[in-house]
Amino acid sequence: MGSQKKVLVLIANGTEEMEAVISIDILRRAQIEVLVAGVEVDEFATCNRGVNIKPDLIIKDFSSLDASAYDAIIIPGGLKGAETISSNAGVQSLLSSAYKSGKIIAAICAGPFAIKAAGINKGGKITSYQTFKEELENGYVYVALFFITFKI
Amino acid sequence: MGSQKKVLVLIANGTEEMEAVISIDILRRAQIEVLVAGVEVDEFATCNRGVNIKPDLIIKDFSSLDASAYDAIIIPGGLKGAETISSNAGVQSLLSSAYKSGKIIAAICAGPFAIKAAGINKGGKITSYQTFKEELENGYVYVALFFITFKI
Ligand SMILES: [Cu+]
Numbered sequence: 582m583g584s585q586k587k588v589l590v591l592i593a594n595g596t597e598e599m600e601a602v603i604s605i606d607i608l609r610r611a612q613i614e615v616l617v618a619g620v621e622v623d624e625f626a627t628c629n630r631g632v633n634i635k636p637d638l639i640i641k642d643f644s645s646l647d648a649s650a651y652d653a654i655i656i657p658g659g660l661k662g663a664e665t666i667s668s669n670a671g672v673q674s675l676l677s678s679a680y681k682s683g684k685i686i687a688a689i690c691a692g693p694f695a696i697k698a699a700g701i702n703k704g705g706k707i708t709s710y711q712t713f714k715e716e717l718e719n720g721y722v723y724v725a726l727f728f729i730t731f732k733i
Numbered sequence: 734m735g736s737q738k739k740v741l742v743l744i745a746n747g748t749e750e751m752e753a754v755i756s757i758d759i760l761r762r763a764q765i766e767v768l769v770a771g772v773e774v775d776e777f778a779t780c781n782r783g784v785n786i787k788p789d790l791i792i793k794d795f796s797s798l799d800a801s802a803y804d805a806i807i808i809p810g811g812l813k814g815a816e817t818i819s820s821n822a823g824v825q826s827l828l829s830s831a832y833k834s835g836k837i838i839a840a841i842c843a844g845p846f847a848i849k850a851a852g853i854n855k856g857g858k859i860t861s862y863q864t865f866k867e868e869l870e871n872g873y874v875y876v877a878l879f880f881i882t883f884k885i
Contacts, residue, residue, distance in 0.1 A: 597758075598754050598757075598758055599754055599755055599758045602750050602751055602754040602755075602784055603751055603754075603755070605750075605782065605783075605784055606749075606750055606751045606781075606782045606784070609782040609783065610782065615783075617784070625777075625785075625787050629758075630757065630758045630761040630762065631757075631761065631767075631789075632754055632757055632758070632769070632786060633786065633787035633789075634784060634785065634786060634787075635777050635785035635786075635787060637783075
């Protein structure tokens, strides 16, 4: 079945802990290697509801990562966390490279802000937690589904 | 609506991170004060699928806690974590006091081992993840439901 799949999950202060932890846990149950990387995090990320999570990796410059090494990159929600992740220039560059290499970029809730900030798939379909519809309609075709699975 | 509700969630190395984090997050969304306490944890609990969670409190002797200060105590699953929590004498004493004060003791998956170890409600109804049925039948009336809500 080919080589071991590898997924990068980005977390920051204010990330929604359920969206991060459920993603990490389910993927690891499926035998996928998951690396949790902290964005602008010192030792641990204090998540949206106060759970403190220590990332596996604390990376200063995400643009130095080899985007082709990961099969997918996941951006959880939590507004404050998603804003930090989205506005990080290194993350923008990593997401843009990953997109160009045909990798999966998955975003939950407010996470799609990072897709917009990285300038990925402009004019394509996007979804999010509904509060962020207006912001994302500016640049994308907003699709209001409760669940959507797609490869951008 | 009376005073602020307060809940203690116990975690240890090997605790199932989803069972802990979803409980914590949902209760905090409901404006309930949640304290996450590490059992035999140094700085971080390394959970069942490798997520590292820093507890709010690291308590050396759980028997020194005032059980009446908490409306509920939650014991998540994850076999290794549940075993550590169950076998901790201070936790056993805390759970026993909480039970005597009529507090809610909630346990998920392998968490009910802690109820048995604390000698609470002997002969009463219990449930768990089905793998642990045999162990819990010895001392309790095992009820095989997928979801059960009860105040022991
Ligand atoms: Cu479990």
